[in-house]
Amino acid sequence: MRTTLNIKDDLITESMKLAGISNKTKVIEMALSDFVRKLKRAKIKESCGKLKLDVDILKLRKEELNE
Numbered sequence: 001m002r003t004t005l006n007i008k009d010d011l012i013t014e015s016m017k018l019a020g021i022s023n024k025t026k027v028i029e030m031a032l033s034d035f036v037r038k039l040k041r042a043k044i045k046e047s048c049g050k051l052k053l054d055v056d057i058l059k060l061r062k063e064e065l066n067e
Contacts, residue, residue, distance in 0.1 A: 005028075012024055021027045
């Protein structure tokens with residue numbers, strides 16, 4: 001998909017330099033992927049303590065070792 005963006009040149013240049021990427025599209029895709037991953041992690045953290053799981057960790061570990 002083609003999109004026109006107004007992004008500061010120094011920000012793109014610095015991002016490309018730090019990432020070792022010479023392609024603007026790739027560095028923007030990488031940044032967006034990292035951003036999405038960060039937001040997903042934050043959503044998971046929000047649910048911390050709100051989920052009630054009936055899991056026996058010791059039993060699961062024993063089963064993993066027996067596989």
